Amino acid sequence: MRLRFEKRLEPSRTMLILTPVFSVIAVMILGIIIFDGLGFNGSQAVWELFFTPVLDSYKWRDVATKAAPLIIIGLGLSLGNQAKIWNIGAEGQYIVGAIAAAGVAFQTQYLSGFWIIPLMVVAGMVAGALYAAIPAVLRTRYGVSEVLSSLMLVYVSLQLLSYMITGPWKDPNGHNFPQTAQLTDSQLLPHDLMGSGIPPGLLVALIAAILFLVVVSKTVFGFSIRAIGEAPHAARYGGFSSDGVVWATLMISGAMAGLAGVFELMQLTRLNLGSPSGYGFTAIIVSLLGRSHPIGVFIAGIVLAITYVGGQVAQTVVHVPNATAGLFQSLLLFAVLASDVLVRYRIRILEKVNRSDDRSAS
Amino acid sequence: MTLTFIVDALITVIGITTPILLAASGELVVEKSGVINLGVEGMMLAGAIAGFAVTFETGNPWLGVTVAMLSGAAVSLIFAVLVLSLGANQVATGLALTIFGIGISSLIGSNYTGIAIDSLDSPFPAYLAQDSFWRVFFGHSPFVYFAICLVLSIGYFLNQTRAGLVLRAVGENDVSAHSIGYPVIGIRYAAITFGGAVSGVAGADFSMVISPLWAEQMTAGRGWIALALVVFAGWRAGHLLAGAYFFGVLMALELYAKASGFSIFPSQFWAAMPYLIAVIVLAMISSRDGKGVKAPACLGKPFIPNG
């Protein structure tokens, strides 16, 4: 008896939806086993990690706040993923976006008006897009892999942040600590929109998801991205410029990362050493878990936010070490990646070949 | 500049360079076979905690290094199975591997904090290892000698042996290699496992020699520098050796400049240097239109045999 993978004619839609669900369940069971093995209350830990953030309505705001940047960045990345252009440096674009927005904020410190926040947002998005343009030019002009160039630039952006907050932008009233001054009231967004409990970031994420859905499925641009990804030669023959797609996807994902950076800046109200939150990297996982589809990315962002929030809850209640959340996220990703094969391939169980059949065939 | 000063500075540079050189060597082989494994940091941490824990429990550092090697290899197998047998996306799987390595090493390591072991010192006799001059050659931990021998062996393997040629062929054109009859998947499995084992040893260098203790994420991003180094070296072993020491010199320079009171540039400039240079070098080597060294052609692409 042998197992053979047979490629499906079309990716299986049922499997597309079932596999993440199975993965989550599998990881939950695995988690209970691992935690029990290490001496913790396994089932309670898994409950706190996965279910409490969903069931406890007070935690919804935390999940939404955490999910928003993941979704926003993930949407941008998913465009590139479809074209097989991997922007690993979203974290760097996120930081640069936050720096740019902070720059605008400090220039307008003594001013007020409705135009300040939109200006900060635009500055952040432009900065993120420009920072992502560097890997774009390196790829189109010099053939450099964007995976490596964008990754290297993350570390450069970290140093830039460190320089700004310890040097030119250090808070004069901050007792010489490495942080900038705080944003003024006209530079901060409210924590929820008109008391509804919904953080503005999530609303933006939702709107962005809808926009991306429209772009990807209805526009020529969206089609060209998928074409370049699936069949680059045919796409070029059809007139789609792969260079153009490189520029577009990198700069869009850079702009989205910058946007997320602006929102997080407003959450934290200043830049400090904790500003690089790692969302840029986690968003890569979000975009891939969500199969680079806007709806999938939205859901995946929420799922991952649940594991973050749940991880903190599990720490306080069950005293599992903090590393747990990361471990679960990686197991989840492994499970989805592994079960992905079922989407593209069908498993056939072959019976042993019968001698009589052989003879009759010849 | 006395001789002692030069000797001391060289030893510092060598100490900083070795784990990066090790990890990059392993990744070089992996990438030459056409696979990109971004999980280096995770594999290093797995090796670091394994090496430390086993050395602490058994008192035998050689056992510790062996288990570190096996741990790195074991963890890389997760990546290999997902990527090679299940066709998963290499970038995503590699990132997941990094997060996994960080998580599992922190979990296991939570029982090993606040403990010290003896560092694995030079295998040479004291009159050589501690001599004020000769220690520059004989005073290093076994990891240093292993790293240099490994890189040179890898260079010889890749360029002068048939097996190395086959591996490179698999990385440049996997479909052709497959049609000639080479086991592409099997070779990539071997390469990934090798890379994992060596990364495990690189991690053990941190927890057994550089600072013989365990701390969460103690590799502090060196795995990413190793990835940069492979690219910086144009996927060539000889350049890898030189490039690694160049990075090491840059990092040491940052510390010496600070300690001596020099500050022409802010410290962040020095810290960003290795990465900026990697980007510039990337542009330079890729732009030579085919005459220069490019990445292995199949790097990152899944192997899909025709039929």
Next chain:
Amino acid sequence: MSKFTRREFMASAAAVSTLPLIGASANAAEPLNVAFIYIGPVGDYGWTWAHDKGRKELEAALGAAVKTSYVENVKEDASAIPVLRDLARKGNKLIFATSFGYMDQVMEVAKEFPDVRFEHCTGFKRAANVTTYNSRFHEGRAVTGTIAGKVSKSGVIGYLGSFKIPEVVMGVNAYTLAAQAVNPKIQTKLVMIDSWFDPAKETAATETLANLGCDVVATHTDSPAPLQYCQKKGIFGFGQGADMSKFAPKAQLTAIEDIWGPHYIARAKAMLDGSWKSEDFWDGIKEGDVKISPYNASLPQDAQDAANKIIDGYKAGTYDVFTGPIYDQSGALKVKAGEKMSLGDLATIDWYVQGVQSA
């Protein structure tokens, strides 16, 4: 109509009569919930470990009257806000935030929970329900600096710093001034590694300091790695935040221990008896927040005596390392002879004293 039987009456009377007892026992058994948020893992054997030690001392001292919990590895970004909110919501009435980077988050959550008391370590913002507390680590540096001055043969001592923040600047200044009091020609080489915790970089930086002639190296970073290198190289160093002698039995001359237990116990007691109010604490050797570990047996007696003199001076309130004349790196007189630097100036200091060689 059912009759209210005698049995039912007795039962309900018994039930009602226990109500006051239930009330009383509930109050007596209701412990004070105290929570801690940590920036690192409790196993770091440094900063967070010391705070957790304090938490355990609190539990031991007050027993059933308190119930403590902690969350480790809380990042100093916006994600600390939900953590603090959670802890407040779960019934914790006293929450300690043990790192500077939680300042704004604490202030934000404190606004939302006016009946919960917050204490922010090493911060400077307060509110009616927010206290700040800090420790005069630099007093410990004065002790280690004195020892370094006595022990150093090369006249060059090293200091491994993290970031150029007032706490670190105070540290290296105190270290240098104390050493200069013993040996006026002492020079301090300072390296900031821009991180609180990176064992490999800490080792490389210590190596660099040693290569440049330092034979005693003090560290302001959190891991025992610098001491391990000192032990390997045969030079001396000091434990930071905890007694690290088991990592470097020959190299550690002594250690500065962060003792947070007494503060935590005092503040919990203040909650229990209702005397808690928002204050700013900055205690040192005298109050027991800073402790000097037992000296290494190899430390010469005259160094021990000199160190003890400093400790006694702080305990009696007669000694302050920041007493003038103090000159900065450019030679300008910053503190006049006989004057002491004010706490306010110390809390915002950004200049190094003469003798500190650094960028």
